[in-house]
Amino acid sequence: MSADLIEPILWAIGMALLAAVLFTGIGLISGTDETAIVAPLALLVILIGVPPAGVIAFFLAAIIAKHISHAVPTTLLGIPGDTTAVPMLREAQLLRSLGVPHIALQKAISGGVISVIIAIPLSILFALVLTPFAEAIGAAAPWIFIAAAILVAYTSKGKLAAVLALIPFVLIIVGLQAFILEQKDATFTTSFFLGIATGPLIYDLFSALSPAGRRSMTQTGKREFDLAPDVRPAGGTRLPNPFTVLDRQQLAYTSGSAVITSATFVFSPVAMAVLMGEIAGSRIKNGFHRLTTVVSVRNGTTESTYIAETLIPLIAIGLPLSPMAAGPAAPLFNAPPVYTLDAKTGETNNLHDLLSTGEFALFSVIAAVIAVAVAYPFVMRNAHRAATWVMKSVSHEAIIAGFAALICVICLYEGGLLALGVTITVGLVGGLFNRMIGMHAGVQFMGYYVAVLTVPAVLAL
Amino acid sequence: MPQLLEVWNDTVDSKHLVGSIAIGIGVAVPAFLISDHFFTTTGDPELGHSYALLIGIVGCIVGAVISGILFKPKRVITESEADTRNRQEVIDEVVEEYGDLGDPRDLKPAVQEEIRALGLFDALVENHENRAKGAQL
Numbered sequence: 312m313s314a315d316l317i318e319p320i321l322w323a324i325g326m327a328l329l330a331a332v333l334f335t336g337i338g339l340i341s342g343t344d345e346t347a348i349v350a351p352l353a354l355l356v357i358l359i360g361v362p363p364a365g366v367i368a369f370f371l372a373a374i375i376a377k378h379i380s381h382a383v384p385t386t387l388l389g390i391p392g393d394t395t396a397v398p399m400l401r402e403a404q405l406l407r408s409l410g411v412p413h414i415a416l417q418k419a420i421s422g423g424v425i426s427v428i429i430a431i432p433l434s435i436l437f438a439l440v441l442t443p444f445a446e447a448i449g450a451a452a453p454w455i456f457i458a459a460a461i462l463v464a465y466t467s468k469g470k471l472a473a474v475l476a477l478i479p480f481v482l483i484i485v486g487l488q489a490f491i492l493e494q495k496d497a498t499f500t501t502s503f504f505l506g507i508a509t510g511p512l513i514y515d516l517f518s519a520l521s522p523a524g525r526r527s528m529t530q531t532g533k534r535e536f537d538l539a540p541d542v543r544p545a546g547g548t549r550l551p552n553p554f555t556v557l558d559r560q561q562l563a564y565t566s567g568s569a570v571i572t573s574a575t576f577v578f579s580p581v582a583m584a585v586l587m588g589e590i591a592g593s594r595i596k597n598g599f600h601r602l603t604t605v606v607s608v609r610n611g612t613t614e615s616t617y618i619a620e621t622l623i624p625l626i627a628i629g630l631p632l633s634p635m636a637a638g639p640a641a642p643l644f645n646a647p648p649v650y651t652l653d654a655k656t657g658e659t660n661n662l663h664d665l666l667s668t669g670e671f672a673l674f675s676v677i678a679a680v681i682a683v684a685v686a687y688p689f690v691m692r693n694a695h696r697a698a699t700w701v702m703k704s705v706s707h708e709a710i711i712a713g714f715a716a717l718i719c720v721i722c723l724y725e726g727g728l729l730a731l732g733v734t735i736t737v738g739l740v741g742g743l744f745n746r747m748i749g750m751h752a753g754v755q756f757m758g759y760y761v762a763v764l765t766v767p768a769v770l771a772l
Numbered sequence: 773m774p775q776l777l778e779v780w781n782d783t784v785d786s787k788h789l790v791g792s793i794a795i796g797i798g799v800a801v802p803a804f805l806i807s808d809h810f811f812t813t814t815g816d817p818e819l820g821h822s823y824a825l826l827i828g829i830v831g832c833i834v835g836a837v838i839s840g841i842l843f844k845p846k847r848v849i850t851e852s853e854a855d856t857r858n859r860q861e862v863i864d865e866v867v868e869e870y871g872d873l874g875d876p877r878d879l880k881p882a883v884q885e886e887i888r889a890l891g892l893f894d895a896l897v898e899n900h901e902n903r904a905k906g907a908q909l
Contacts (some may be wrong), residue, residue, distance in 0.1 A: 497872050530776040558880065720800050
């Protein structure tokens, strides 16, 4: 090993460790949406100047750890840990009714670990297959983005409404960018991303401020949560091995789904989790066995889709051409002034250019090993205690306060009060579109790229 | 009576929310602005901005922790005891929603072993047999 690699490896180890601990904790908090939480924190890591090795390791360790610990609120409290945990909620609930919530949790996180092991090498392999076509894909990017935006919008909850809402949304961004360029001789990126990612929060805060909006948000009492009893068999201090927690059929279905979803990097992770669960479930006759298998397959898919949808576009293309890359992983592609993506020439200067494929492989493996080594044993041993502590001690007000402050600080850093205004504008409009017509943040990120890539290309025709 | 609202998927008290946001922003923004001014006037401006950002982030965390200490969660946690009802009733409910859970005796030995360890084996067999009988009638 050359001496030049030692420093990046140390960065990768350190940042992966930080992300693994941080996101194992964040995953325990229900409803912490990946885009809203992971994107701003990844952005932060990039902006404060962490080198590429640390950035990729931080990001991967974050999503891997989060998609292990998000199974805790999903299985023990019956509320989805985040967006991708929604598909396994029903099976988890049913297993909980049968009095075996711990088995749902163990199957889910073991499925996740197996998928991580499969998805990392396969994603890199698929990226290598795609690399020869990268130039052609890059040249066609403006048209690919508009096609992707329409497709992602149509497959969102908003269907046709989300497709049509792209028009005002894109125009708002184009208009804001033109004004910013006139005022500052530069364009903003971060404040747009932040607005899109935290849109639902910004919208809710506005709504809570308005007497009319507040009426629909009023709760009659404290929200009740019913924690499943801790029914694990006593005495077991040995850590269960993910390969023995799953039986052979479950291993086969989870691995098979991970292989398939490592290649289908252009589809939505939630849709793939639902689909893979259906396919595996339809092939298992016994009802009880179907429940446990579907939980492991679905949680496995949340890991493999996230890994593949980050690594494939990063390694092969350098443009954020997947729902994931245009969402939680967006800062890895474009986070000026550190990482840039030139709208006019399609030239990139981001992780794609800064790391070789071999380095991607190395740092991904480091991130995966550390994230699994931190999250898996912690969740296996302490799920019940940790869920209780989070629900009793971490107030939602504190989380909102942290994010509101984070939005202000990052915006002021990027472009002063104008950037803050941009985030509030994009956040309020985006949050409104999200809540009212089901146009989720992924569609809006695609809309951003349509505004900066496709619109200039259309005007140049 | 405090006004409870659902904001960003969980319950908050409106007064506490305003207080928390004021604390969060009140700590983080001045921390960022002051350190930004300090670092950019005394050293390399590029690097100074990054250091200021880092201090701003620390401010966010400090603000959130202070809010967390001042305002407690608005959640009621009830820990349900293991269901004391008849096992078969519980299984019937699940079957009604999901469909027959099947005969565990059809499964591979290793899977059977797992269900035995969970204490569900006999209950599932009984439920399946009752259902089979019911279907014949």
